[in-house]
Every structure is written in C-alpha cells, then in structure tokens.
Amino acid sequence: MIYIGESSQHGRGVFASGFIAAGTHLIRFEGPLLPRAQVDFGDYHLQVGDDLYLGPSGGPDDFVNHSCAPNAGFAEGLILQALRDIAAHEEITWDYSCAIDEADFPGFPCACGSASCRGLVRSYRHLEPAVRERLRPWALPYLRDRYR
Numbered sequence: 001m002i003y004i005g006e007s008s009q010h011g012r013g014v015f016a017s018g019f020i021a022a023g024t025h026l027i028r029f030e031g032p033l034l035p036r037a038q039v040d041f042g043d044y045h046l047q048v049g050d051d052l053y054l055g056p057s058g059g060p061d062d063f064v065n066h067s068c069a070p071n072a073g074f075a076e077g078l079i080l081q082a083l084r085d086i087a088a089h090e091e092i093t094w095d096y097s098c099a100i101d102e103a104d105f106p107g108f109p110c111a112c113g114s115a116s117c118r119g120l121v122r123s124y125r126h127l128e129p130a131v132r133e134r135l136r137p138w139a140l141p142y143l144r145d146r147y148r
C-alpha cells in the first residue's frame with residue numbers, strides 16, 4: 001500500500017503504491033519508548049507523551065514527512081490514517097504539530113509548499129488557538145487530553 005521513495009520536500013518520504021481511500025489505516029508507528037533523557041535528537045523520534053518518545057523503528061513510519069495540509073493524521077493512537085482519498089504515488093504526510101509539544105522547541109522552517117503553510121513547524125502549545133482547534137481531532141491522545 002505504501003513505499004519509501006524520494007521526496008521533493010526533503011530526502012526520503014513515504015508514498016502511496018496505489019489509490020488509498022479516505023479512512024484507511026496506513027501505518028502503525030512503532031519503536032522503542034524512551035524518556036526524553038534517552039532520546040537521540042539527531043535520529044528519528046516522535047513525542048508521544050509529556051516525557052515519552054518513540055525512537056526509530058527502521059520502518060516506513062520513520063520517513064513520513066510533515067505538511068501543514070496533510071493527507072494523513074492520527075485518528076486512533078499511533079495509527080496513521082488517510083484523512084482523504086490519496087492518489088497513487090502521492091506523498092503521504094501528517095502535521096508534526098499534532099505530536100510535538102515541547103516547551104522549548106524552537107520550531108523549524110516548513111517547506112511543505114501548501115497554500116495553508118504556517119511557515120514554521122511548532123509545538124502544539126505554540127499554535128494559534130484556531131489552528132490548535134482545527135488540528136485537535138488528529139493530535140496524539142496525550143495532546144487531546146491536555147488541551148480539552
């Protein structure tokens with residue numbers, strides 16, 4: 001259903017092998033669960049709790065890029081789901097602000113190229129309230145719990 005390929009955005013990315021219908025479960029994110037003190041910030045990591053991170057799995061979940069107008073999101077825990085129909089060979093993306101919520105995260109410039117690009121990928125807590133509200137359904141459970 002998916003494959004790792006070259007992204008126009010940054011290096012490798014994950015793409016649809018064929019048409020994928022909205023609602024399809026794409027990838028379950030996996031990897032070692034680590035407290036922040038044990039995270040290698042130079043390697044793939046995903047924040048999944050206050051002091052809890054997922055380290056690299058070595059699988060395609062490590063290579064899904066960010067977009068401010070993503071076609072996938074986390075509807076149920078760590079399962080990435082298609083938010084709309086995805087065409088064959090379209091890059092699969094999710095919004096990293098749906099996971100990151102570090103108080104000291106400086107953000108990084110976004111190159112997603114979407115019309116709604118926010119310019120900077122930031123912690124969920126640093127988003128405009130209206131953006132937070134819009135992203136809430138696709139945010140990781142710990143964020144939905146924290147910002148009710």
Ligand SMILES: [Zn+2]
Pocket residue numbers: 067068069110111112113114116117118119120
């Ligand atoms: Zn963007």
